[in-house]
Amino acid sequence: MRYLIISNGCGAGHAVRDLVLADEIRRRSDGAEIYFASYAAGLSVFHSIGETVIDLKQEERPDPDVIGKVLSRVIKEVHPDVLISDEVIAALGHDRTIKTYFLTNHLNIYEYSYAYWVCESILFAELPDSLGSLLQDRKKIRTIGPIVRERFDIPDLTVSEPSDQCLHVWVGGSQLKALQLENIWLFKNLFEQLDNRKIYVHGIEYERFFRKVSLPNVFWVERDYSQKPYQQGVQITRGGIQTLWEMALTGAACIAVPYSDKVNPQEIKYAKVMEKRDLCKLVQYQDIREKRLKEVVEEVEAAKSVKYSRYLQNRGYQLVLSCRNEWEAWMSEITQQ
Incomplete structure (x- = not known):
């Protein structure tokens, strides 16, 4: 069977998730042909690991008319049996004879209405408690749980000693100016409030910034999507759900510092x-302005241990188990097992 997986290009998490999905399809279906299509940050992820990807030639805020035309061309080239998309516009542009699934972890209820009538199912890559009453109203919505590699390949715990006073900051591949400015603001606050720790920033687009600006204890690291040393030191992420689940299931001590509501609610x-699930610690902008970063980091460092990592892993896996049957049913459906 031929599969066309279209990744939203706003940030890196969508493409990372789709690579995991593709591996699961290949594992279950001998001879599966999988084609990827994306744009912007999504392209960077696929290129970084040497995966072939069709360039949809869009910016991070795609034009509906243009992407619809490009998608029609791509479908004619690939002739897929199954189309899986986390780009709403792409789901709307599909050929009605192709089985199409809209894959999302978006918590905004209005996101679903666009793809509701044209897709076989809306696949919610999260847990039922995130949807609330929406599950009762929309029979097409299927909660399949987070699609992260750690869900299928349980990692060994290799937790560093709590005395390792280093931070790893994970920022996505977004090229939007507003997001980059907020990240730079975060780097400077980390430098000012945590000047006694080494801080490693993992991000594609910040090499140029760190060449121009010297922050003595902050180091830029080219992000490698094939390796995630989440268990070494305390982890800080901008709050993408994909990364938060990866960290929880590797037992990482994690602090989420999401973008402001104006930039990415x-x-x-x-x-x-x-945080409500007790899988990470949340720090908001008010906390940073009130110089509380050091307090929160020290709190997480104090809790960091093998026992705490096992707790995070076990709690994460127990939550994911609630979606196991729905996941298996969908995988059997698309791989014709």
């Missing part, structure tokens, strides 16, 4: 949901 929703 979804990140705050994700982080609040994960």
